[in-house]
Amino acid sequence: MEDSLLKLLVDSIFTKNILLVFFLGMCSFLACSKKIKTAIGLGAAVTFVLTIATPVNWAVYNFVLRPGALSWTGNAELAGLDLSFLTFITFIAVIASLVQLVEMVVDKYSPSLYAALGVFLPLITVNCAILGASLFMVERNYTVSQSAVFGFGSGLGFWIAIVALAAVRQKLEYSNFPRGLRGLPGVFIISGLIAMTFMAFGGM
Amino acid sequence: MSSPFSTMATPIFRNNPVLVQVLGICSSLAVTTNVSTGLTMGISVTAVVALSNLILSSMRNWIPGKIRMIVELVVIAVLVIITDQVLKAYAFDVSKRLSVFVALIITNCIVMGRVEAFALANKPIPSLLDGIGNGLGYGAVLLLVSTVREIAGSGTWLGMQVVPQAAYEAGYSNMGLMVLAPGAFFLIALLAWAQTEFLLRKGGK
DSSP, rough: OOOOOOHHHHIIIIIITTTTTSSSSSSHHHHHOOHHHHHHHHHHHHHHHHHHHHHHHHHHIIIIIIGGGGGGOOOOHTTOOOOOGGGHHHHHOOOOOOOHHHHHHHHHHHHHEEEHHHHGTTTGOOOOHHHHHHHHHHHHOEEEEHHHHHHHHHHHHHHHHHHHHHHHHHHHSSSSGGGTTTTHHHHHHHHHHHHHHHHHHTTT | OOOHHHHHHHGGGTTOOTTTTTSSSSHHTTTTTTTTHHHHHHHHHHHHHHHHHHHHHHHTTTGGGGGGGHHHHHHHHHHHHHHHHHHHHHOHHHHOOOOOTTGGGGHHHHHHHHHHHHHGGGGGHHHHHHHHHHHHHHHHHHHHHHHHHOOOOHHTTTTOOOOOOOHTTTTTOOOOHSSSHHHHHHHHHHHHHHHHHHHHHHHHO
8 A cells, every 4th residue: 555645744754754763864954053044045956956856866767767767768778778877976966957047047136135145055055855755755666746756855854853943043042051061962962862763753 | 285194184173074064064063863874874974985986087077057056966967876775785783773864865965065066166186075074074973972862872883782771771761852853953962062062172262
């Protein structure tokens, strides 16, 4: 029995949150969560790229890379090819060009957001969440609609988590933390607590 | 100029990539539920960082600045593909359990970060040493975290039973939290805390 799309969506947002359960996209999660505004912008960019990149990579994988994927060309020699060892490098290339596109659009329509995201926009290319989602899509044999929903849901999950962390961090800015806990260690403890609350969605 | 030894030794503790530079957090949390995956991941990352540092550093005078990122990604991706194929051939079980995380070495910030921060400005041999040092520093954290998580979470170490059967009969039970995500967060937090505290004390207030 195949899971319904709605279940997949809810799963990827909450119980199988790509950030808090699979730890993908940690670097930008930690670095871009000092201010709520930056967090919202980054979350939006990640969601956008994920929603497009996952189905595009699905198409590339199923029509070019998979063993026997080239059979639609009708050429027996091509149909026998197995290009799956090129998967990683192709996915990265697709993601890099998509990010370039997003960068130009954001730069044109919202220069202030562009300045706020700074170096993290090009770094979405090497955001593990995006590549990770594409690889999970291959590993779990999603159909095209499933992969689109999965990409969108993962993006939303990332968005919610990063905004939640940014909100907590902003509040804690002036609190009296022990000296050694300031900065990174404190953020980890907060993320751990957020991850526990997300686990509760899974009915733990 | 620092000596070759210190180039290699500082990133292992004082300038640890995971705890101080905050690079490569994703995978250090994800693959540490048991020691065997943590160890494999540590070795793979060391190999990839060291080789990519060496290759890109020897190419650094010929790479045009504008397409730098793309060249770096291609070199790293090729190295990761080779690592993945080697793992599939010689350690299939572990590579199955690591699943997508071997591929994710491509986007592991340690690799990119060290290439950008060190290899592009230094000669090949120091770059190689820097790569090895950072890989080992990363591996050390993985080993530590995965040891704690496996012993506390499953009562084993590298698959061997560590917690005696008698303890279970006396009412001891494994700490499920350690296997799950939050456990990893708390552990890394404690490690980073201990390390910052140590450096603060040593450095004089």
